[in-house]
Amino acid sequence: MKQREWKTPHTFVIIFFVVVLAGLLTYFVPMGMFETEEVTYDNQGQEDTRTVLIPETFEYMTDEAGEPATEGVSLFEPFGGAGFLNYMFEGLVSGDKWGSAxxxxxxxxxxxxxxxxxxxxxxxxxxxxxxxxxxxxxxxxxxxxxxxxxxxxxxxxxxxxxxxxxxxxxxxxxxxxxxxxxxxxxxxxxxxxxxxxxxxxxxxxxxxxxxxxxxxxxxxxxxxxxxxxxxxxxxxxxxxxxxxxxxxxxxxxxxxxxxxxxxxxxxxxxxxxxxxxxxxxxxxxxxxxxxxxxxxxxxxxxxxxxxxxxxxxxxxxxxxxxxxxxxxxxxxxxxxxxxxxxxxxxxxAALVVGMAKGIVIILGGDAADEGSVLNTILYQAGGLVDNMPEVLSASFILLFQSGINFFVVSGSGQAALTMPLIAPLSDIAGVTRQVAVLGFQLGDGLTNIIVPTSAALMGTLGAARVDWGTWFRFIFKFQLILFGLALIFVFIAVAINFS
Structure with missing residues (x-):
């Protein structure tokens, strides 16, 4: 009997099971939120403004007993709610004309x-x-x-x-x-x-x-x-x-x-x-x-x-x-x-964009000032930075940003969400903020090459008529090379106190 060859699951299947995992997390991880503020900075002579979180203001959403509260996602939500089975539609209609989805x-x-x-x-x-x-x-x-x-x-x-x-x-x-x-x-x-x-x-x-x-x-x-x-x-x-x-x-x-x-x-x-x-x-x-x-x-x-x-x-x-x-x-x-x-x-490829956004919606969204599981994950992971040696802290920032990029693929969105938390923690860890920014940009940009939640990647693969499973098998080795190279540059940046 001919042995059946294992076939890589379709991208839709992969994202569906990620949604399942996200749904399960909502039953075990409490929701948290930050206060936010407007920050203004000079960008090539122009004044830009971004809404960012305030790290020290994090707090858990609590139940009647004052304990951190979990709010497991329901199977279905009517009237525009975000239940598990709503992830496709809610993901596709989320955001506005300026971005995802x-x-x-x-x-x-x-x-x-x-x-x-x-x-x-x-x-x-x-x-x-x-x-x-x-x-x-x-x-x-x-x-x-x-x-x-x-x-x-x-x-x-x-x-x-x-x-x-x-x-x-x-x-x-x-x-x-x-x-x-x-x-x-x-x-x-x-x-x-x-x-x-x-x-x-x-x-x-x-x-x-x-x-x-x-x-x-x-x-x-x-x-x-x-x-x-x-x-x-x-x-x-x-x-x-x-x-x-x-x-x-x-x-x-x-x-x-x-x-x-x-x-x-x-x-x-x-x-x-x-x-x-x-x-x-x-x-x-x-x-x-x-x-x-x-x-x-x-x-x-x-x-x-x-x-x-x-x-x-x-x-x-x-x-x-x-x-x-x-x-x-x-x-x-x-x-x-x-x-x-x-x-x-x-x-x-367009449908994948909506599905990917559905993952974030199931986790409660990516707004820092609204209760979500993603905010709790962000806070807990960020808190690990100040307990490590400098090189490990810098490497962790790279890893952390790579992981977050699966959920928040937008570079500008991820910067506004994570850098206000990571930057002050890098001070405590003895890593310059310039190194923290370096870890962010490498983690954000390089993972865009492989994550199926990237709209641009899936659109390009759609134009090439290459499914994501095939792409993953090809790009995995090159991705490891890039990640190794990124670590080398992070180590060099720490060694020269890049600022």
Whole structure:
């Protein structure tokens, strides 16, 4: 009898059992809360304000006897309540247009739809074959060049969700060059998160963490720039090693099914081999649109609502060009149908965002001034920092932030929630606040590469048609390398009293 091969559970299944665990915790861990305050800090000449918790104000919610109270989650709650079976709906409709979950869900679906239109024109496919024809013998340069620029994007302006769109374009290209879908995810999303984690100026991570920790914003840049260079080099070397192995032996790929899908899709296309004026206009629209997005993010701090609208505009313009120039025999109806099909491809990733948010809702939410199990976990874990030697305290901060990132994936949200607690405790432990910020940014950014609660990761994997279980099997070893490297830099920072 043939032994049945063990198959990695679907992402939805994994998150469901995490929700079950979160539900069980509510029966055993009492709820706690903090008082909050507004803090103001200077960020590159602009005054920013964040609401942060006050560490010494933590208190448990109590029962009638004055004892810490637990409030086990019910199976179902009517009238908009948060019961166990409500986690999906409540997660999907939580938040606002500026972030998780509803804003990110809309962002992912609009990006998918916009690129559905762009890909329907076949202009990108024509461009891919034109690039392949002109870069024969120099294909290997694509990996280090793309990885470098995406890492720089993550470091400079906190690039993350935007990688989804680039993955849709670049994954078919790297597969056509003989690599695989995993390589495409590495040079886009993974590169951005390495840059995000090691940044010296990321406005959504290190800048906020420094601001709320009373550390001069953008200080310590030389150390972080050197760290970014090392991490980026390691990422490039690992990606090139894997990509070359796949090119020599396609069976070594972790994403064989995805690769076959993209190759089959490419083979089934009716391409005339000519890069027409219409094709060039679509590509030019995409290029100018990306410049517009980068300008908006850097100059005016555009975020999810603006970027989603920009991608929609790019997709709509490409569709109109496709109709006018009859690219791939496009009609007006094809614009609508391809938008729907593109959004449908990223629907699973959008659903994961809601499910992941449901975990936090079951734990009572992530608001510091409202009773929740998450606040209690935060307080108890934070209290361990001041009972350890300096190096262990710094390492624990890295571990702690990595764990919290499973529940609070937003870099800015996590900074506002954890740094007001960790920063003063690091003083007691003899660790500089700059080291505490370093532990935060590395723990936050690097785990975005692996946690299934990351909307940007799941969106990119959706674009690559790679399920999270397959991704986990591939990325686990690289994640250990990154974590080991992060510990080395934390040790160095402690040794030189980084401040």
């Amino acid at each position: 509803v804003g990110v869900v809309a962002f992912i679906l609009i990006i998918g739809g916009a690129f559905g239109i762009i890909m329907r024109t076949k202009a990108i496919d024509q461009g891919i074959f034109a690039i392949i024809d002109k870069t024969k013998g120099r294909e290997a340069l694509l990996i280090p060049v793309m990885f470098f620029f995406f890492s720089l994007g993550g470091a400079v302006f906190g690039m993350g969700e935007e990688a989804i769109a680039f993955a849709i374009i670049l994954i078919p290209l790297v597969i056509a060059l003989g690599y695989d879908a995993i390589t495409g995810v590495m040079i886009t999303y993974v590169a951005t998160q390495i840059g995000f984690a090691t940044s010296w100026m990321n406005p959504f991570g290190v800048a906020i963490a420094q601001g709320v920790s009373d550390v001069p914003v953008l200080s310590g840049a030389p150390f972080r720039i050197a760290m970014w260079a090392v991490f980026t080099a390691v990422g490039i070397i690992y990606t090139m090693w894997y990509a070359n192995k796949v090119r020599k032996n396609p069976e070594a790929s972790y994403s064989i099914k995805s690769n076959e899908y993209f190759r089959k899709h490419s083979q089934n296309q009716e391409l005339n081999g000519k890069f027409t004026i219409g094709d060039s206009l679509v590509v030019m629209t995409l290029g100018l649109g990306i410049v517009w997005i980068i300008w908006g993010v850097v100059q005016d701090a555009y975020f999810i609502p603006e970027i989603a609208t920009q991608f929609f505009t790019i997709g709509l313009t490409a569709g109109i060009i496709g109709v006018l120039f009859k690219l791939n025999d496009m009609t007006v109806n094809d614009i609508a149908e391809s938008f729907s099909e593109g959004a449908q491809q990223l629907l699973p």
